[in-house]
Amino acid sequence: MKLELVSLLRCPQSGQRLQLEPGATLISQNGEVENGWLVTEDGSHRYPIRDAIPRFVPESNYANNFGMQWNHFAKTQLDSYSGHPISFERFWNATGWQPTALNGQWVLDVGCGSGRFAEIALDAGANVVALDYSSAADACYANLKHYSGLHVIQGDIYALPFAPESFTFIYSLGVLQHTPDVAKAFEALPPKLAPGGSVCADFYWNRLITLLNPKYLLRPITKRVDQEKLFAWLVAKVPSLLRMSQIIGSIPLVGRFLKRAVPVVDYTGVYPLSPKQLEEWALLDTFDMLAPAYDNPQSAPTIMRWFRNAGLTNVEVFHWGHLVGRANKPLSS
Template sequence: MKLRLLEWLVCPACSKPFSHTPLACVGDETTEGLLSCDCGCCYPIVGGIPRVVEDAFVLFSAFAEKYADLIPNARPVRVDNHPSGEALRRTRESFGYQWTAFSTMVVDFRENFLEYIHPIKPSFFPGKRGLDVGCGFGRHIANAAQFGAEMVGIDISSAIDVTYENTRNLSNVHLVQADVYRMPFRRGTFDFAYSIGVLHHLPDPEAGFRQLVSVVRPEGVVFIWVYSKKRRVVNALLEGARMFTTRLSPRVQMALSWVAAAVDWGGFVVPHRVLSGLPGIGPVVRRLTVPRLKVYGNYPFQVAWADWFDRLAAPIRFYYNDKDLDAWLKRSDLGRTLVSPTGLFGWRAYGERVKQAHISTRS
């Protein structure tokens, strides 16, 4: 953990600043330590990452045993005690497994990131401080940091460790293992915050969105991407399959997603690649091809495999339309809003926080 991160961290229970006890350091970074608050809350720093989740000393029991004399008041709290605890636990396990399995940054995902955040350009980022909610294995936060922003990323799962490895060469990236419903940041800390492909996996997506807005400064920017309701038949078929696949073990889910990706890849993506490269008919094929084939045609097989795992394994999936997102933006008092589709698959939403607006984080 870089010491600069302490400027923005607060206890999620009482919103007071943490006291920092470094226990092991490499250079100017704390690799092991404690964050404690006068209210009695205490959280470990493990592997260079603050673990600001309720059950941190359960997840990192070896740390708790090693430093037991320093944390006498730390009481392990399991995530099941959260109002949506079981759903959060399963979601955390699923995405931790997914991004540990698909940890390699096979491409830079720059164009992918820009498509999700359109109409924002790379020139938006320099000199700003941003938050990536649900950073997964780090593909989006890496691009935002490379564009020039000082970035903080949170993820509730062990995927945060994958992001750490994938961004450790970026001095302007800070990471925290944290729950979007209990974010450990001062209100108004960030110039912008985004969540791409994450909110629709939460038990209460709009509540997560309100938390996102709450940590952005007045006149700051919020942008998100979520699944679309447009493909009603496809979504219905997928949800029918998910009634079965979400009950399977991760190993079986991994095997099934490989089969689905192989059929998708071999039956559609590869033929598109071949035909679009042929003289004469190539331009016609590229013009008539559905957007998803163009997207997957630019990536290696692993990307399709990871996406199929997400479709079949994620415990929760919600779908939205433009009216839903317009309502979110309005209820959060955001101005200069823009909602736009990314084909049939999803919706982008953009808004700017109105100066002096009060954002309620309650349901």
């Protein structure tokens, strides 16, 4: 943890400022705090810093599958690893932000996973606070710790450990639908946004074609299966399921619709990935499809209402891969 982050942190239980308890160990080469404790001003609450990451949540929680997933596929969706600007294009098209606007600004990535979007914001020169509820925070730190602007936190979206209005930009991509209460999760974001700042979040779209996805027939079973066993089963089955999807998908006119019945994520013809990468992405996102404890698609009117009820302006809701909402916080109320 870099010392400059402390000024932004607040106790998620009391709202008090946090300070570094004496006796913390430093990583000498860059001055980061490797291990130690953050303590409130009155000493009533303490939070560990472990492996350079402040920890504000229990080690075991409903997002355990995501921690397993992103530590196993730590680099898969990083553009710097895949060699394709897949995360780059999704990030800038969803947010609508300009790279120059992020330079030197404090940016909050809620649900960072292994850091696929944090990498894009860091490349734009932002100071990125990458937060994840799961141990995916460790994968993000391992992947991106060479960036001077990276700050990783393991924390809870329902109890964000930051001072109000700390961030000029906030985004949460591919995350909120996997929380227990999506509306409450979104409501946590605007209070941390600075006046004049911008927020962007995307969601699975609650429409008929989404609800016909076979995952909604399988998830009542698969989400209850031991995650290690489910993953092992998918390792064995995804290659054949992917080939089946590719064969069906090649049928003229109707193939791209029929292949939806195959319970595998198939990016053939969508992204310019190699056969090996297609299989790796299929395994990653099929596990992501079947394992989460929560999967709650939303409608466009619902998202519009959430953004407007939060007092945000210039609200836009549109489809770009997912159902995207973005807006600004007024300079004054």
